Amino acid sequence: MIQKSILLFFILFAFNCNAQTMETVSKLKASYQKCVDSGSGMKNCAIEYYNESDSLMNVAYRNLKLKLSSKEQSKLKKEQLDWIKKRDLYFEKVYSDTKKEGHFVEGSSDFDMVVFDEKANYIFARVKELIKKL
Numbered sequence: 001m002i003q004k005s006i007l008l009f010f011i012l013f014a015f016n017c018n019a020q021t022m023e024t025v026s027k028l029k030a031s032y033q034k035c036v037d038s039g040s041g042m043k044n045c046a047i048e049y050y051n052e053s054d055s056l057m058n059v060a061y062r063n064l065k066l067k068l069s070s071k072e073q074s075k076l077k078k079e080q081l082d083w084i085k086k087r088d089l090y091f092e093k094v095y096s097d098t099k100k101e102g103h104f105v106e107g108s109s110d111f112d113m114v115v116f117d118e119k120a121n122y123i124f125a126r127v128k129e130l131i132k133k134l
Contacts, residue, residue: 046116
């Protein structure tokens with residue numbers, strides 16, 4: 001857990017130093033895949049991946065906002081609020097669809113892993129959008 005916190009700190013530091021690249025996102029995905037491939041604590045891997053995606057999105061959003069005029073900031077804020085509404089609907093759909101598929105027992109580690117994985121991937125798509133605007 002401490003190693004992941006240190007990794008997240010360095011990632012956030014890199015983002016604050018304007019080192020926002022798709023390579024950073026790719027490295028996080030590779031780290032997540034390595035964690036999942038270990039076969040141990042996969043639910044925790046997915047939760048950490050989700051938390052990292054959310055943190056990166058917040059950093060990318062703040063960095064982008066700093067580069068914009070007041071008018072552009074207002075536009076970005078509206079865009080982000082609209083995205084959050086879509087995100088919430090998507091998250092509900094992911095949970096519902098995973099439940100309907102019946103491959104996993106609701107509330108099990110496997111079920112939670114699938115849900116957090118899907119949520120993280122959705123957020124990482126937004127991170128990529130924000131980085132491209134930087």
